Amino acid sequence: MSDGTTTVGRSATRRPARSGWVAWAYLAPALLIYGAFLLFPLGRAAQYSLFEWDGLGESTFVGLDNYVEILYDERLREAFWHALVLVFFYAVLPLAIGLVLAALLTRSQVRGLGFFRSVIFLPQVIAMVVVAVTWRQIYAPDGPLNGFLRLIGLDSLTRPWLGDYTFTLPAVGLIGTWVCTGLVTVLLMAGMSRVPRELYEAARLDGSGPVREFFAITLPTVRGEITVALTLTIVAALKTFDLVYVTTSGGPGTSTTVPSYEIYRRAFQLGDVGVATAVGIVLTIIVFAINGVVNMIGDRK
Amino acid sequence: MKVSPIERGANYLVLIGFALVVLGPIGVIVTMAFGPKDASAAREGGAFHPENFPEAWEIGRFGQYMLTSVVVATIVVVVSVLASILAGYALGTMRFRGATLVFYVFLLGIMVPTEAFIVPLYFDLRVLGLTNTVWGVALPQIAMSIAFGTYWMRTYFRTSSLALIEAARLDGASSMRILWQVLVPIGRPAILTLVLLVFMWTWNEFLIPLVMSPNGAVRTAPLGLAFFQGQYTQGTALLAAGAVMVALPVVLLYVFLQRHFIKGMIEGAVRE
Numbered sequence: 001m002s003d004g005t006t007t008v009g010r011s012a013t014r015r016p017a018r019s020g021w022v023a024w025a026y027l028a029p030a031l032l033i034y035g036a037f038l039l040f041p042l043g044r045a046a047q048y049s050l051f052e053w054d055g056l057g058e059s060t061f062v063g064l065d066n067y068v069e070i071l072y073d074e075r076l077r078e079a080f081w082h083a084l085v086l087v088f089f090y091a092v093l094p095l096a097i098g099l100v101l102a103a104l105l106t107r108s109q110v111r112g113l114g115f116f117r118s119v120i121f122l123p124q125v126i127a128m129v130v131v132a133v134t135w136r137q138i139y140a141p142d143g144p145l146n147g148f149l150r151l152i153g154l155d156s157l158t159r160p161w162l163g164d165y166t167f168t169l170p171a172v173g174l175i176g177t178w179v180c181t182g183l184v185t186v187l188l189m190a191g192m193s194r195v196p197r198e199l200y201e202a203a204r205l206d207g208s209g210p211v212r213e214f215f216a217i218t219l220p221t222v223r224g225e226i227t228v229a230l231t232l233t234i235v236a237a238l239k240t241f242d243l244v245y246v247t248t249s250g251g252p253g254t255s256t257t258v259p260s261y262e263i264y265r266r267a268f269q270l271g272d273v274g275v276a277t278a279v280g281i282v283l284t285i286i287v288f289a290i291n292g293v294v295n296m297i298g299d300r301k
Numbered sequence: 302m303k304v305s306p307i308e309r310g311a312n313y314l315v316l317i318g319f320a321l322v323v324l325g326p327i328g329v330i331v332t333m334a335f336g337p338k339d340a341s342a343a344r345e346g347g348a349f350h351p352e353n354f355p356e357a358w359e360i361g362r363f364g365q366y367m368l369t370s371v372v373v374a375t376i377v378v379v380v381s382v383l384a385s386i387l388a389g390y391a392l393g394t395m396r397f398r399g400a401t402l403v404f405y406v407f408l409l410g411i412m413v414p415t416e417a418f419i420v421p422l423y424f425d426l427r428v429l430g431l432t433n434t435v436w437g438v439a440l441p442q443i444a445m446s447i448a449f450g451t452y453w454m455r456t457y458f459r460t461s462s463l464a465l466i467e468a469a470r471l472d473g474a475s476s477m478r479i480l481w482q483v484l485v486p487i488g489r490p491a492i493l494t495l496v497l498l499v500f501m502w503t504w505n506e507f508l509i510p511l512v513m514s515p516n517g518a519v520r521t522a523p524l525g526l527a528f529f530q531g532q533y534t535q536g537t538a539l540l541a542a543g544a545v546m547v548a549l550p551v552v553l554l555y556v557f558l559q560r561h562f563i564k565g566m567i568e569g570a571v572r573e
Contacts, residue, residue, distance in 0.1 A: 020398070022391075026395075027392070039406070125505075137330065137333060182323065186563060241508050263416045277421060
């Protein structure tokens with residue numbers, strides 16, 4: 001954004017005309033809809049979060065009580081903790097895999113790279129509900145995953161993956177890994193292809209191996225892409241809703257519940273609108289904070 | 302760069318391995334969709350059961366849900382892309398007080414999670430009588446798409462040739478004329494990418510239609526699938542067939558226009 005006005009203002013002849021009301025006329029439709037159906041309700045959320053309301057009757061002003069409840073409600077605390085676990089599966093794991101994959105791919109000219117790129121990106125375009133339904137089948141007690149484990153003689157590992165207190169959250173998380181890895185890899189590949197090949201040739205002449213090359217050349221150049229990939233995937237992890245709704249509904253027990261699922265449950269099933277909106281506001285603050293922190297670290301040279 | 306044949310071979314192995322990990326689950330669901338739907342269908346023979354699709358379409362009422370999805374997606378794409386073009390044009394080519402602020406306000410909308418504003422929005426739209434209507438489902442998605450779309454079109458208009466605009470202006474063209482007869486025609490690829498992304502996001506959206514139509518009057522295809530899963534518990538073939546049908550429109554577009562999808566999502570993600 002910093003380059004914005006400076007590039008435009010560089011030469012007087014290329015400067016766009018000043019056009020006060022005309023510009024606002026062009027902006028009007030977008031601002032109107034965006035303001036009415038996103039900005040305004042966002043402000044309303046801040047307001048709602050200060051009231052106790054069941055969605056029907058009278059509302060009572062309770063100040064910050066709803067926010068205090070987030071701290072004391074074990075179920076909500078757990079939900080935020082689960083979101084953090086999902087961050088590992090949606091963001092950290094895909095980044096680790098993506099870095100290795102993208103580095104391998106850019107180092108050597110393998111054929112079919114375009115095809116591969118399209119294939120690993122494919123999960124990004126499939127509706128999350130479809131992904132969830134698919135993996136539910138895969139994880140089913142008599143599904144392909146357990147079938148495969150039995151086939152290779154690992155019967156002891158078979159279990160109802162989505163009905164097990166210990167394994168369900170990681171099982172749901174791995175679906176996120178499956179979805180996010182392609183996006184991260186493609187992003188990193190785009191960044192790595194910017195590195196001039198001569199740099200690698202030179203490193204090769206200096207006798208550095210692939211590992212050193214990776215840390216000395218590749219990693220520093222894709223800093224920006226890593227920042228973007230982390231921001232996108234962390235936010236996706238924090239916002240997980242459909243995946244949990246369709247695969248586990250937060251269960252078994254409360255072992256896979258997440259903030260967005262709790263928002264939905266509280267507001268529309270339990271009639272606890274105040275706490276639900278407070279969770280929404282906290283989630284938004286966390287998303288913005290993570291955006292800020294990741295970008296700050298990413299920008300530092 | 303030259304790499305040893307061993308490394309090259311290893312790379313191919315890794316590539317194929319990962320492609321299989323990605324394609325495996327997709328293969329599983331497609332195979333299930335064509336599999337026998339119950340024991341009797343299995344006995345009657347044949348491993349290939351395309352009749353699952355019309356049957357799932359019928360039982361799961363996917364015809365109705367797909368139609369709803371098409372209507373919602375059309376409204377969202379048309380309105381949000383038009384509004385985004387106009388707003389992006391203003392932010393990308395004109396100078397006016399408050400431009401930077403407006404830009405940041407739109408940027409905010411790209412980052413805000415739906416969960417943050419959906420709850421009050423539902424209750425306010427309920428008062429207005431808009432819940433359980435197509436507009437109740439479409440308008441919030443239009444607002445979200447406008448946030449990204451304005452950002453996207455602004456980027457395009459900023460890189461489009463200012464000299465061209467200047468020339469057209471000297472010829473006496475009005476700003477509307479410059480937009481629709483000069484910039485939009487040469488910006489077709491950028492606009493196509495935006496249309497595809499907005500279509501995909503709208504088609505795949507789950508939370509908004511779930512919340513905005515509690516009585517199911519405006520049930521989109523993904524919701525239909527989720528409820529089909531809840532109700533239809535015998536056998537998985539019909540459920541799998543439903544899943545394939547819900548994913549198909551976007552996947553088909555992706556197969557033909559994957560460059561636009563990848564470009565849009567990658568470039569859109571890298572906010573300057």
